Amino acid sequence: MNKIHTLPQWRQDTPGIKDLIHLNNAGAALMPRQVIEAIQQHIHLEAVNGGYESADLRRADIEKVYASLATLLNTKASNIALTANATDAYSRALSSIPFETGDVILTTDNDYVSNYIAFISMQKRYGVKVERMQQDGATPDLAALPAQMEKLRPKLVSVTHVPTNSGLVQPAAEIGKIVKAHGAWYLLDACQSAGQMPLDVKELHCDFLSATFRKFLRGPRGMGFLYVSDEALAAGLEPLFPDLAGAEWTEIGQYKPRPDARRFEDWEFAYALVLGSGACVDYALEIGLEPIKAQVSALADYTREILAELPGASVLDQGEDPCGIVTVHFAGQAPLFLRDRLRERKINTSHLTRNAALIDFGQKSVDAALRVSPHYYNTKEEIDTLAEHLAELLK
């Protein structure tokens, strides 16, 4: 077995685990040393060589980052753009759709909070309408969707693959198939699924896929990426504000967008972070996304099982096959209090309030939840330790 496929190796590659139980991978995961070294090396190069000159020196390695992402998503490097974060990727994609008053955006009960805020902003400015898919239990009603598409004729369908607020996995591929059969643009927020499960843009049928590196991909903070389909590029979709990297100023009063997905990029990047992002993708690819998914799911299932036994606990995650995000509500104890006390004990979790998931938390009748998000480098013993501390805090 390849050395990189073993838990001891994953832990040896992760300096952060030494004095910390890090169960906030849905926030930002611990970086493996390969990522840390890639960043540090480039910062050093810039310090002794100059920023622009160092980027030129590393041009081939920078190009490899696009190739790695293309492998991750089963696409071509020319369909990849780098961005500052997932929201940046998402809003660039959103800005490229030529909305007119009355156009419909169709989304789900579980789209990410910032996506909803962007829809409301567009509603205010452009008069678009925001509609939600009919639900069948925890997930959208796939049987009802074709008729809904026919009736609403949305210009854009937006789905968050894995919401920030639960372990739910949306049927993104099945939705994509229906959306594309009806000719709408399909934007998939894969911020929480990237790095914890395989993603194949062909199977997902998406036109855009936005994500970040810092979560389950274990990259640095401050970087995101966007996939753009050939269909979207050929249709001339371009961000509302391309800069001199995304477009060429050809004549006074005219510009020509780049032919590839990099028309969605800005010129300026923190190249140390770009190279660190490439290293995290390579690390995930070396382990394999299927083994990562299996390990993450097993640990998350174990977490749900153990935490459900604590006093006053209700596990909130729904769906047939929940993923690596575990959300729990404890009757009588505020998640923020628990998160803070755990943090003092060197155990990282996170807490979510109702504003992060107005619809979902409203349906579940909770104001807040503790979020525990293990990764493949975590252990059952760490989960047991978390449960022991929680039991003490809940007394």
Ligand SMILES: Cc1ncc(COP(=O)(O)O)c(C=O)c1O
């Ligand atoms: C589902 C989902 N989408 C988008 C985002 C936004 O990502 P970023 O903070 O990189 O913009 C998050 C962040 O938590 C998220 O969970």
